[in-house]
Amino acid sequence: xxxxxxxxxxxxxxxxxxxxxxxxxxxxxxxxxxxxxxxxxxxxxxxxxxxxxxxxxxxxxxxxxxxxxxxxxxxxxxxxxxxxxxxxxxxxxxxxxxxxxxxxxxxxxxxxxxxxxxxxxxxxxxxxxxxxxxxxxxxxxxxxxxxxxxxxxxxxxxxxxxxxxxxxxxxxxxxxxxxxxxxxxxxxxxxxxxxxxxxxxxxxxxxxxxxxxxxxxxxxxxxxxxxxxxxxxxxxxxxxxxxxxxxxxxxxxxxxxxxxxxxxxxxxxxxxxxxxxxxxxxxxxxxxxxxxxxxxxxxxxxxxxxxxxxxxxxxxxxxxxxxxxxxxxxxxxxxxxxxxxxxxxxxxxxxxxxxxxxxxxxxxxxxxxxxxxxxxxxxxxxxxxxxxxxxxxxxxxxxxxxxxxxxxxxxxxxxxxxxxxxxxxxxxxxxxxxxxxxxxxxxxxxxxxxxxxxxxxxxxxxxxxxxxxxxxxxxxxxxxxxxxxxxxxxxxxxxxxxxxxxxxxxxxxxxxxxxxxxxxxxxxxxxx
Amino acid sequence: xxxxxxxxxxxxxxxxxxxxxxxxxxxxxxxxxxxxxxxxxxxxxxxxxxxxxxxxxxxxxxxxxxxxxxxxxxxxxxxxxxxxxxxxxxxxxxxxxxxxxxxxxxxxxxxxxxxxxxxxxxxxxxxxxxxxxxxxxxxxxxxxxxxxxxxxxxxxxxxxxxxxxxxxxxxxxxxxxxxxxxxxxxxxxxxxxxxxxxxxxxxxxxxxxxxxxxxxxxxxxxxxxxxxxxxxxxxxxxxxxxxxxxxxxxxxxxxxxxxxxxxxxxxxxxxxxxxxxxxxxxxxxxxxxxxxx
Numbered sequence: 001x002x003x004x005x006x007x008x009x010x011x012x013x014x015x016x017x018x019x020x021x022x023x024x025x026x027x028x029x030x031x032x033x034x035x036x037x038x039x040x041x042x043x044x045x046x047x048x049x050x051x052x053x054x055x056x057x058x059x060x061x062x063x064x065x066x067x068x069x070x071x072x073x074x075x076x077x078x079x080x081x082x083x084x085x086x087x088x089x090x091x092x093x094x095x096x097x098x099x100x101x102x103x104x105x106x107x108x109x110x111x112x113x114x115x116x117x118x119x120x121x122x123x124x125x126x127x128x129x130x131x132x133x134x135x136x137x138x139x140x141x142x143x144x145x146x147x148x149x150x151x152x153x154x155x156x157x158x159x160x161x162x163x164x165x166x167x168x169x170x171x172x173x174x175x176x177x178x179x180x181x182x183x184x185x186x187x188x189x190x191x192x193x194x195x196x197x198x199x200x201x202x203x204x205x206x207x208x209x210x211x212x213x214x215x216x217x218x219x220x221x222x223x224x225x226x227x228x229x230x231x232x233x234x235x236x237x238x239x240x241x242x243x244x245x246x247x248x249x250x251x252x253x254x255x256x257x258x259x260x261x262x263x264x265x266x267x268x269x270x271x272x273x274x275x276x277x278x279x280x281x282x283x284x285x286x287x288x289x290x291x292x293x294x295x296x297x298x299x300x301x302x303x304x305x306x307x308x309x310x311x312x313x314x315x316x317x318x319x320x321x322x323x324x325x326x327x328x329x330x331x332x333x334x335x336x337x338x339x340x341x342x343x344x345x346x347x348x349x350x351x352x353x354x355x356x357x358x359x360x361x362x363x364x365x366x367x368x369x370x371x372x373x374x375x376x377x378x379x380x381x382x383x384x385x386x387x388x389x390x391x392x393x394x395x396x397x398x399x400x401x402x403x404x405x406x407x408x409x410x411x412x413x414x415x416x417x418x419x420x421x422x423x424x425x426x427x428x429x430x431x432x433x434x435x436x437x438x439x440x441x442x443x444x445x446x447x448x449x450x451x452x453x454x455x456x457x458x459x460x461x462x463x464x465x466x467x468x469x470x471x472x473x474x475x476x477x478x479x480x481x482x483x484x485x486x487x488x489x490x491x492x493x494x495x496x497x498x499x500x501x502x503x504x505x506x507x508x509x510x511x512x513x514x515x516x517x518x519x520x521x522x523x524x525x526x527x528x
Numbered sequence: 529x530x531x532x533x534x535x536x537x538x539x540x541x542x543x544x545x546x547x548x549x550x551x552x553x554x555x556x557x558x559x560x561x562x563x564x565x566x567x568x569x570x571x572x573x574x575x576x577x578x579x580x581x582x583x584x585x586x587x588x589x590x591x592x593x594x595x596x597x598x599x600x601x602x603x604x605x606x607x608x609x610x611x612x613x614x615x616x617x618x619x620x621x622x623x624x625x626x627x628x629x630x631x632x633x634x635x636x637x638x639x640x641x642x643x644x645x646x647x648x649x650x651x652x653x654x655x656x657x658x659x660x661x662x663x664x665x666x667x668x669x670x671x672x673x674x675x676x677x678x679x680x681x682x683x684x685x686x687x688x689x690x691x692x693x694x695x696x697x698x699x700x701x702x703x704x705x706x707x708x709x710x711x712x713x714x715x716x717x718x719x720x721x722x723x724x725x726x727x728x729x730x731x732x733x734x735x736x737x738x739x740x741x742x743x744x745x746x747x748x749x750x751x752x753x754x755x756x757x758x759x760x761x762x763x764x765x766x767x768x769x770x771x772x773x774x775x776x777x778x779x780x781x782x783x784x785x786x787x788x789x790x791x792x793x794x795x796x797x798x799x800x801x802x803x804x805x806x807x808x809x810x811x812x813x814x815x816x817x818x819x820x821x
Binding site: 018022023025026027028106107108110111112113114115116117120121123124125127128132157158160161163164165167168171174177178179181182185186187212213214215216217219220221223224226227229230231232233234235238239240241242243245246249250253313519522 | 535536538539540541542543544545546548549550552553555556557559560561563564566567568593609612613614616617620621623624625627628630631632634635638639642643644646647651652660661670673674675677750751753754755756757761
């Protein structure tokens, strides 16, 4: 992709980072902010994960054992919100912060102070959201999709706190996205033209565009929920001429691009890792770029496939069905290119590559079940069953989360200056891989057999499947503690990492020493 | 990018982002509790105090952050490349604002073209109308809701039309002020900027008068069904944006009086002017789709 002319090291004098708590509070450094994003995301991953453990413990047996149904609903709701807005999105923003300036040869993000503001909003937003769980009447219990009238007529008092915390999360995301997009458009080193950018940069450019386009729509949706609940409007109330289905249209106009926001950066990560460990350049670079663009455009035209059963004219159902199925074309291009990259490559299986390979296979399974759900008449059967839960966990856990793990292993040597413990890494991978499939694969069958989602109790026939799923769930949850151990061990010490620890890796980030100096590329590199 | 090699200014560290995050956190927490208190009619009011505290922190942050930036800019620390970053950042911010309004325009179109029509029995919804909302007739403006709330529609003649003319003129005066700045004609700049501010204030005053008229004379309130909802949410959020834009213009006016800005270094002025044109365009769409059609 890109090669650097001349010796880089002489320009990267080792700057010492300021110390103490104010370093983190007042920082403008993209690496500091990236690290904070990543740690925050991991903490939220554990918080959201522990809620999933509550869900799986309750579902271990039929009947009500541990929690009452209202609390169960709060757990499913806040688990979803925490994982989407607290774990996956901040993890990608953290990776963008760390890697994009180094990948394009920029001294920092374009708007460094706003960068820090974007990050620090998040802990406050989640403190408010999580604190609302402890209020009288409980926290949000209407599902992460907060459909009206569950979120309006039937929601608890604390809904206003949910609304305002989503508002400030949105502000944070929009500012983060503006920062990324401006950095990519304006801060590239001389010679780093658009078609030389690493795919992680490309996918993030398009993700940032999606974020700026749809987070304000989410803000609009929560605002209407707020006024419907507290100020007597009737956007989602037929008595006043509104329509609860309108909520779903507005929400999914945000929600569908949002799922691509959570997967496009993954595509970029996988497109960096597979070539590195196959020791071959990426197959079909430009088709990858166009496929990403095509997915982004299509993502605005398919939102109603989430609501096939809620009442739409047949023509609309047909349109959204075919538009949805069309997305499998650019996605197929991507999967094909990854496989073709590996074709006759000289492959080794270090942990990042293992996670990347698992991503390709498991994400594709999630893609296929998505294709099944896209077919309107079939979706009538699958809608709101565990099949849907299985589908989106395949693309989000073994898709997005696995790619984040892959990225962490791939770039940990660059971040910390140490090699991570390969043995532990592989242990983490195999535990995660097996448990994630025990966890989510049987859910397909539970769903096909008719088990509805978001219920604390179920019919006896689903008992065996749920028990297996719960065991997989606990195992997956525990496996992530291995990851925490690997990361802490790697930060504290380990084998010294060279500037470029991966033989086949390409890109500007490998031209600076490991750990990357506090400031990199203060003078832009020359890219040929 | 290509051939630019001057140093990109990266501030060493700044307290303002964390102050801003605390401010926003207090505002969100305080606003949430204020709304809940209002609903429950509790009057101890600590939610409100937190909200005001948050707003105060935000104001301190804005003042401090902008002061730092103005000093840096006047101190010549900024390169043309940084200017590009700011301009692109502002453009994307305005794009996000457009999408925010798009959500409410979307709600307006959906309610008008689909929701109300279906409640009236259109498409395959004859039984919805017959069984659930018997006697309801689809109409727009929705002066009688399916639930039976009645109101009167706001016409477009009179105040709304005057306001449209005022805001369109203010967009031109804002542009003339900008031209004055670029030609280094400070007199033209000050004069037209002042006129723009006055027009913005007149707009806001008339908008307030229109609300009083709607509430008192027409019985059109925020809870008069989806017509009133979309009317107040769209004009209300637009009014908030005009208020913010006017405040920005006033800040620019004082900076102009202090001698800030040069023909080729005036990002803050340019951003304000873009923002002003943006609220103007939103108003024109609003006037057409909320009032006229």
